[in-house]
Amino acid sequence: MAGLSLQGVKKRFGHTEVITGVDLSIADGEFVVFVGPSGCGKSTLLRMIAGLETVSDGRIEIGGRDVTNADPAKRGIAMVFQTYALYPHMSVAANMGFPLEMAGLPQPEIDAKVAEAAKILHLEPFLKRKPRELSGGQRQRVAIGRAIVRKPDVFLFDEPLSNLDAELRVQMRIEIARLHQQLKSTMIYVTHDQVEAMTLASRIVVLKAGRIEQVGAPLDLYENPDNMFVAGFIGSPRMNFVPVTVVSQGDGFAVVAAAEVGLREVSVAVRGEPPVVGTRGVLGVRPEHFASGGDACFEGTVSVVERLGGLTYVHASLSDKSALTVESRDPRGFDLGTTRRFAFDPRRAFLFDGTGQRL
Amino acid sequence: MKRTLPQSLALYAGLAVIVLLIGLPFWWVMSGSIKLPREIISRVPTMVPQSFTLQHFEKLLQSTDFPAYLVNSLLVALFSTVFTIALALPTAYAFFRMKFPGRAALYRLILVAYAFPTVVVLIPIYGLFARFGLIDTRASLVIVNIAFALPFSIWMMRSFLASVPRDIEEAAIVDGAPPRVILLRIMAPLIAPGIASVAIFTFIASWTEYLFASVLIVSDARRTIPVGFAGIIGQYQIDWGLLLAGATLATIPVVILFAFVGRWFVTGLTEGAVK
Ligand SMILES: Nc1ncnc2c1ncn2[C@@H]1O[C@H](COP(=O)(O)OP(=O)(O)OP(=O)(O)O)[C@@H](O)[C@H]1O
Ligand SMILES: [Mg+2]
Numbered sequence: 001m002a003g004l005s006l007q008g009v010k011k012r013f014g015h016t017e018v019i020t021g022v023d024l025s026i027a028d029g030e031f032v033v034f035v036g037p038s039g040c041g042k043s044t045l046l047r048m049i050a051g052l053e054t055v056s057d058g059r060i061e062i063g064g065r066d067v068t069n070a071d072p073a074k075r076g077i078a079m080v081f082q083t084y085a086l087y088p089h090m091s092v093a094a095n096m097g098f099p100l101e102m103a104g105l106p107q108p109e110i111d112a113k114v115a116e117a118a119k120i121l122h123l124e125p126f127l128k129r130k131p132r133e134l135s136g137g138q139r140q141r142v143a144i145g146r147a148i149v150r151k152p153d154v155f156l157f158d159e160p161l162s163n164l165d166a167e168l169r170v171q172m173r174i175e176i177a178r179l180h181q182q183l184k185s186t187m188i189y190v191t192h193d194q195v196e197a198m199t200l201a202s203r204i205v206v207l208k209a210g211r212i213e214q215v216g217a218p219l220d221l222y223e224n225p226d227n228m229f230v231a232g233f234i235g236s237p238r239m240n241f242v243p244v245t246v247v248s249q250g251d252g253f254a255v256v257a258a259a260e261v262g263l264r265e266v267s268v269a270v271r272g273e274p275p276v277v278g279t280r281g282v283l284g285v286r287p288e289h290f291a292s293g294g295d296a297c298f299e300g301t302v303s304v305v306e307r308l309g310g311l312t313y314v315h316a317s318l319s320d321k322s323a324l325t326v327e328s329r330d331p332r333g334f335d336l337g338t339t340r341r342f343a344f345d346p347r348r349a350f351l352f353d354g355t356g357q358r359l
Numbered sequence: 360m361k362r363t364l365p366q367s368l369a370l371y372a373g374l375a376v377i378v379l380l381i382g383l384p385f386w387w388v389m390s391g392s393i394k395l396p397r398e399i400i401s402r403v404p405t406m407v408p409q410s411f412t413l414q415h416f417e418k419l420l421q422s423t424d425f426p427a428y429l430v431n432s433l434l435v436a437l438f439s440t441v442f443t444i445a446l447a448l449p450t451a452y453a454f455f456r457m458k459f460p461g462r463a464a465l466y467r468l469i470l471v472a473y474a475f476p477t478v479v480v481l482i483p484i485y486g487l488f489a490r491f492g493l494i495d496t497r498a499s500l501v502i503v504n505i506a507f508a509l510p511f512s513i514w515m516m517r518s519f520l521a522s523v524p525r526d527i528e529e530a531a532i533v534d535g536a537p538p539r540v541i542l543l544r545i546m547a548p549l550i551a552p553g554i555a556s557v558a559i560f561t562f563i564a565s566w567t568e569y570l571f572a573s574v575l576i577v578s579d580a581r582r583t584i585p586v587g588f589a590g591i592i593g594q595y596q597i598d599w600g601l602l603l604a605g606a607t608l609a610t611i612p613v614v615i616l617f618a619f620v621g622r623w624f625v626t627g628l629t630e631g632a633v634k
Contacts, residue, residue, distance in 0.1 A: 052529050073535030085526035089548040099534035146534070 002063025002076065002153035003028040004049070004186060009058035011044055011210075018044055020210040021058070026188070026203075031180050033197040034190045035233065036207035042190040045207070046156050049188065050079050063153055073102070075154075078147035082159040084139045086131040086146075093118075093127040096145045103150065117145045120182070121175075137168045144176075148183065157189040161196065173199060194236060198222075206230050228282065228356035237287050237313060237325045241352075242298065244283045249274035254351060254359065256283060261318040262299025266346045270359040275351075281359065282352045287313065287327040289348040297343040300324050307331045316342065385610075392416070392603040399599050415604035419591075425605060427580055428587035433612060435497050435583055436565040439504035443512050443561045444554055446505065451516035452542050456528075466517075469510040477507075477570055485574060495577040503571045508561040515560075519553030520546060555620045562616055566609075584609050 004026040011019035018041045026032050034042045047053040049060060051072035060068045067075045078099070086095050096117055097110040105113075118124045121141045131139055140160060147155055160176070161169045177200055180187055191197055197204050198218045206213040206221065206229070214221060214230045225231035231239050244256040247265055254274050257265045268283065275281065300316030312331040316324045326342050328334070351359045362370070386406075391399055395410040419425045453459075454466050484503065485494070493499040523546060531541045547554065569585040576582055582590070588605050592598065 050533060052532065072533045077533070079530070079533045081526045081530060083524065083526045085524065085530035087527065087531070087545060098531075098536075102535035102540070146530075 002186060003030075004063075004154055004188075005061045006045075006049075007059040007061070009045070009048060009060060010056045011041070011048060011053065012056040017056075018210050019048070019056075022210075022212055024205060024212065024215065026186060029184050029186055031187045031189065031200055031202045032205060033201035033203075034188065034205050034207055035192060035194060035197045036213075037233075038192065040207045041210040042192075042207055043158055044210075046079075046158055046188060046190050049075075049154070050077055050156050051075055052079075076152055077154045077156055078150055078152035079156040079158070080140075080143050080147050080160045082162055084131075084143040084163075086139060086142055088131050090130075091127065092123060092129055092131070092134070092142050092145075095131065095142055096123075096149050099146060099150045113149050114145075117149045120148070120179070121145050136164050137172060140164065140172060141175075144179070148179070151183075151185075153186060155185055155187040157187065159191055160189075162191070162193070169193075169196075176200065194234060198234070204234070206233055225350065226358050228284065228352045228358075231284050231350060231352070231358075235286055237327075239284045239286045239350075240322075240324050241282050241284050242318065242322055242324075243320065244281055244351075246275050246277055246279040246281060248277055254281075256281065256351065258283070258320075260320050261322070262297060262341060264295065266296040266349075268346055268349050268351045270351055272359065275353065275359055280354055282354075282356070284350040284352060285344045286348065287325040290326045290328065290342055290344045292343055294343045294345065296346040296349075297341040298324060299339060299341050301339045302334050302336055305331075305334045305336065314342075388603050388606050388610075392600070392607045394600070396600050399603070415600035416608075419601055419604045419608070423591045423601075424579060424582070424587060425584075425591060425608070428582050428584045429608065431497060431581060431587075432566060432583040432585075432609075435500045435504065436562050436612075438501045439508065439565040440558050440561045442501065443505050443508045444557055447509055447512035447516050447557060448547060448554070449542065450509075451513045451520055452538075452546065454513065455517050455520045456538075469513060472507070472510045481570065481574060484571075488575060494575060495581060497576075497581055499575045500565075500568070500572055500583065503575070504561065504565040504568060508557075508564055512557040512561065515557055516550065516553050519550040523549050558620055559616065563613060566613060 006022050006024045009019060009022045010017060022045060034045065036042055044053060048055050049062075051067070051070060055068050058068075059066060062075055062077070072079075087098065090098070093111075093114050096114045100110045100113060114127070115124075118127055121144060123138070123141055123145055126134060126138060126142075131142065134142065140163075143160070157176075161172050164172060173196055176189075180200075189196075189200060201218050203215060204218055204221055205215050208229055214226045216224070218234075221230055221234045225234065228241060232241070242258060242261060242263070244258040244263065246254050247257050248255040249270075252269060252274070253267050254270050255265050255267045257263055263283075298316075298318055300318045302314055302316050304315040306313040306315075310329070312328045312334070314326045314328060314334045316326065318324055324342065334340075353359050390406075390408050392415055393411055393413065394405070394408045395412050395414075398405060398408065398410050454462065488494050488499050488502075493502070527545060527549070528541060531545050536545065567585060568583070572583045572586045576586065579587070579590075584605075588609070591605065592602050
């Protein structure tokens with residue numbers, strides 16, 4: 001068991017810097033999830049922690065030990081790959097026992113540990129099979145089994161569930177959460193599925209273009225995003241962003257308006273110094289924070305209605321061409337093409353400045 | 360995929376042509392080897408043997424040195440094949456995975472071995488082997504065969520290595536396997552078709568090699584089949600029955616090799632590894 005720390009970690013491929021300086025410390029036993037859009041460097045960062053990619057600059061410590069240049073096998077990590085990466089010519093038992101065999105353990109001990117891992121992962125009936133004789137979910141469990149047999153300090157997962165179908169993904173997600181409670185080891189998990197991120201993580205690291213945008217507990221990121229990128233990335237469907245102008249301000253709040261989209265003066269809380277009157281900004285409102293009643297509202301034309309049963313998503317366009325997504329518990333009363341008002345709760349709205357930083 | 364009837368017919372017709380083209384000469388040689396001399400040289404050739412005799416095989420095995428040539432050929436071809444694989448595999452892996460200065464240049468350079476006509480290198484090699492006392496040894500043939508098979512084998516194996524998903528290798532690295540173990544326990548089984556191809560290529564090249572065998576080997580007892588057999592057939596008069604029997608026996612090891620190695624040519628070896 002061990003924590004982990006990244007200090008000024010950078011990665012260059014030739015002249016392009018894909019990780020542009022990451023500082024992060026992870027406590028023992030934490031479940032940290034890296035999220036971010038495709039190509040932002042999640043895998044690269046994880047592979048640097050694993051030792052599969054060299055570190056161009058900075059320092060990586062695992063359990064207080066500098067491992068920046070250590071061999072992957074000497075870092076006390078185990079990794080589960082998106083593609084499972086099983087050894088196709090070996091049986092399930094041999095696959096899971098391989099790291100122990102490499103560590104020089106005697107065969108009876110290997111067998112015992114493999115049996116124990118197989119029990120945790122419900123793989124006992126398959127130990128003699130070859131990977132090609134298993135389903136996708138079983139293969140993924142073998143890959144996880146191969147990681148847990150060695151009792152590593154840190155588990156690294158690179159999008160382990162993305163090759164599974166939706167149902168199995170939910171099941172495996174729960175299994176991984178259970179595994180974390182059971183083993184209590186540090187886990188770092190890369191995904192771009194934000195449901196996985198929200199449900200599994202004790203802390204989420206949001207990455208963008210090789211840089212950390214924000215680190216925090218899932219609900220912190222949801223309730224208190226630092227910028228428009230994080231606000232838009234966490235939460236589904238995406239947060240709505242509507243350009244507004246500051247019309248007055250006071251201690252800890254700003255009053256904003258956007259007449260062209262039907263938004264009359266509404267007061268929004270701000271975290272720091274209130275913005276000066278006349279500033280152009282962006283108001284962020286999550287689809288789930290719309291509710292009938294109240295003065296704060298946008299005026300838009302209903303363009304698409306998705307009725308999911310319990311919930312209904314209404315997509316509307318505002319007169320300034322920006323799109324609005326509204327969640328409603330009542331499926332009735334949204335006729336296509338009609339223009340209507342969508343009221344929201346201004347206490348749950350966020351104000352961002354012109355550069356996308358939270359005010 | 361469903362084929363229409365004309366498509367199927369065309370396919371089978373094409374197959375039949377290929378089978379005849381390749382199979383007919385074989386059938387001619389093998390069936391001829393058990394015909395009586397009279398039938399072999401008869402004016403109207405017979406596709407199905409009308410007579411049966413083992414006299415050609417008897418003569419070949421009892422009153423010529425053919426058995427010795429067969430053993431020599433087998434030894435030379437087997438050792439050439441085994442050493443070629445043993446050398447090509449780690450070399451190809453090094454070219455594929457290790458980073459060292461001049462790697463790309465060196466990798467291209469090894470193909471220069473094929474740039475010269477063999478006759479050109481014959482004399483320098485003879486001189487070299489004479490100095491090391493290797494003339495008239497079967498080892499000299501093994502060395503020559505390896506030298507000629509190696510560059511191609513390295514290229515071949517490298518491309519097979521490149522087809523193994525990188526993740527599998529990285530998983531082995533994380534699992535703590537040193538390069539030697541990764542090569543032998545993980546990569547080698549996964550590129551079995553590549554190893555089989557190299558084995559067959561080297562074996563056949565060694566089995567049929569004539570030029571060096573005719574120059575480097577002096578004593579009759581150390582000859583390989585291509586050279587030794589040419590001597591048996593005779594210079595002025597050709598014993599057709601003997602020729603066909605010898606040709607038949609000479610193909611048998613190759614056929615056995617294909618049967619033995621063929622099972623490694625299975626596709627989808629990495630199936631189930633990724634995805
Ligand atoms: N070996 C490499 N050489 C050059 N560039 C690379 C290499 N590996 C990754 N990159 C680049 O680094 C950036 C980050 O890649 P990375 O694979 O870490 O992204 P990711 O966040 O994992 O994306 P995804 O969600 O699609 O898996 C990308 O722009 C990619 O093109
Ligand atoms: Mg990735």
